Amino acid sequence: MDTLxxxxxxxxATNWNxxxxxxxxxxxxxxxxxxxxxxxxxxxxxxxxxxAERVLAMCKAHDISISYGxxxxxxxxxxxxxxxxxxxxxxxxxxDVSEKMIGLxxxxxxxxxxxxxxASEAGVLPFADKSFDFxxxxxxxxxxxxxxxxxxxxxxxxxxxxxxxxxxxxxxSEVPLRNRFQPRRRLWSLLASVGVxxxxxxxxxxxxxxxxxxxxxxxxxxxxxxxxxxxxAVETYDPADCIYHSNYxxxxxxxxxxxxxxxxxxxx
Numbered sequence: 001m002d003t004l005x006x007x008x009x010x011x012x013a014t015n016w017n018x019x020x021x022x023x024x025x026x027x028x029x030x031x032x033x034x035x036x037x038x039x040x041x042x043x044x045x046x047x048x049x050x051x052a053e054r055v056l057a058m059c060k061a062h063d064i065s066i067s068y069g070x071x072x073x074x075x076x077x078x079x080x081x082x083x084x085x086x087x088x089x090x091x092x093x094x095x096d097v098s099e100k101m102i103g104l105x106x107x108x109x110x111x112x113x114x115x116x117x118x119a120s121e122a123g124v125l126p127f128a129d130k131s132f133d134f135x136x137x138x139x140x141x142x143x144x145x146x147x148x149x150x151x152x153x154x155x156x157x158x159x160x161x162x163x164x165x166x167x168x169x170x171x172x173s174e175v176p177l178r179n180r181f182q183p184r185r186r187l188w189s190l191l192a193s194v195g196v197x198x199x200x201x202x203x204x205x206x207x208x209x210x211x212x213x214x215x216x217x218x219x220x221x222x223x224x225x226x227x228x229x230x231x232x233a234v235e236t237y238d239p240a241d242c243i244y245h246s247n248y249x250x251x252x253x254x255x256x257x258x259x260x261x262x263x264x265x266x267x268x
Contacts, residue, residue, distance in 0.1 A: 005123060008145040013097045013121040015209040020100035022202045028077040028139070030210075036203065041108070045080055051138060052084035055168055055248070062233040064250055066166055067133040074125075074153070075140030079105035079115060086114040089134065097121045123149070125156045132160050135167045142172050142212055142246075150215060151223060158229055163255035167229065170237050172214035172246040185211050217247055228254040 019027040025039035029047060059066055068089050073082040076094025078101055086092040094117045096102050102119040109115045120126050135157045144150050150171070157167045188207040192198060201207045217234065224231050233250040 005145075005149070008149070009097070009121045009123065012143075012145060013099075016096075016098035017100045018198045019202075019208065019210075020098050020104065022199065024078055024101065024104055027208075027210075028080060035206075045083060045108075048080035048082075048084035049087075051081055052088065055136070055138075056088065058233065058235055058248065059166065059168075059250065062250060064166055064232050064252065065164070067162075067164075069133040070131065071134040071136065072125075072127070072132045072160065074135065074137035074157070075143075076105060076117065077101050079109045079112075079117060081136065081138060082115050082117070083109050083112050085134075085136070086112055090114065091116065093118060093127075093132075095120055095125070123152055123156075125160055127160045129159055130162045130165075133162055133165050135161050135165065136169070138168075138170045138248075141169060142214065142244075143210055144213060145211070146213060147215055150213060154220075154223070154229075155227065158227055158253055161253040163253060165253050167251040167253065168248060169251075170246055170248050171220065172212065172244040173217045173220075174245040175212050175214045182211060185209055212244060214244065214246075220247075220249060224249075224251060230254055 016027070023035065023037055025041070025044050026035050026037070029039070029044065056066070069091070071085050071089040071092045073085065073092060073094040076082045076096050079094050082092045082094035082105070092115050094102075094105055094115065096105070096117070096119060099119040102117045105117040109117070118126065141150050141153060144153060154169065157169065161167050184207050188201055188209045191201055191207070192209070221231055229251040231249055231251050235248040235250070237246045237248050238244075
């Protein structure tokens with residue numbers, strides 16, 4: 001990973017740690033009605049149960065065979081989805097760039113022994129090749145710094161998935177032009193850089209450092225075909241506020257494919 005990429009990931013970790021201190025549940029599910037600590041934890045984790053049911057139902061509808069062994073939840077936050085999938089899988093590992101989010105995940109899920117949580121801001125996932133039966137990420141890839149980081153992460157999903165393992169990821173395919181400049185995030189960065197307290201930026205000005213990126217569906221399909229990932233289905237996922245248009249991609253890793261680490265991926 002080059003110096004710029006390391007700096008971007010370090011900044012991302014700093015921002016997510018800040019948000020974990022200010023309003024962790026809203027940071028994960030940004031319902032405007034729940035901002036400023038208004039999420040009820042029971043209601044919040046119930047949305048994870050619904051997410052697991054929805055994803056598994058879609059796998060079944062598309063005849064995608066699942067081995068319910070080991071699952072990876074990338075960008076797990078406080079373990080909302082990790083916990084939900086632990087009702088189905090033998091073990092679930094949640095990984096997140098924010099150490100503070102991981103600390104909260106361990107607290108919230110102490111009664112769920114099938115869940116394990118790891119903090120890492122590295123571009124390379126800290127797992128061996130072919131470690132997981134199922135790899136999942138929802139509402140995460142869009143917040144990575146750029147297109148290159150997104151494709152690098154998807155490449156890592158393919159590396160750590162077992163042969164015939166399932167990878168499900170959600171990613172915006174389009175962000176409307178009016179939302180691409182993201183002035184509120186840019187204002188956060190500017191004011192934070194001159195020392196304005198983060199608490200003031202969030203609680204008084206309503207700012208947050210989240211960014212939004214996208215990759216068109218056609219590019220994702222081409223990318224996966226070149227790396228041994230067979231897309232079995234694509235399902236539309238649009239948030240209630242319709243700020244962006246998004247898809248779930250259901251991918252099965254093809255066996256006997258060359259080492260993912262030796263493959264190149266396109267960059268910005």
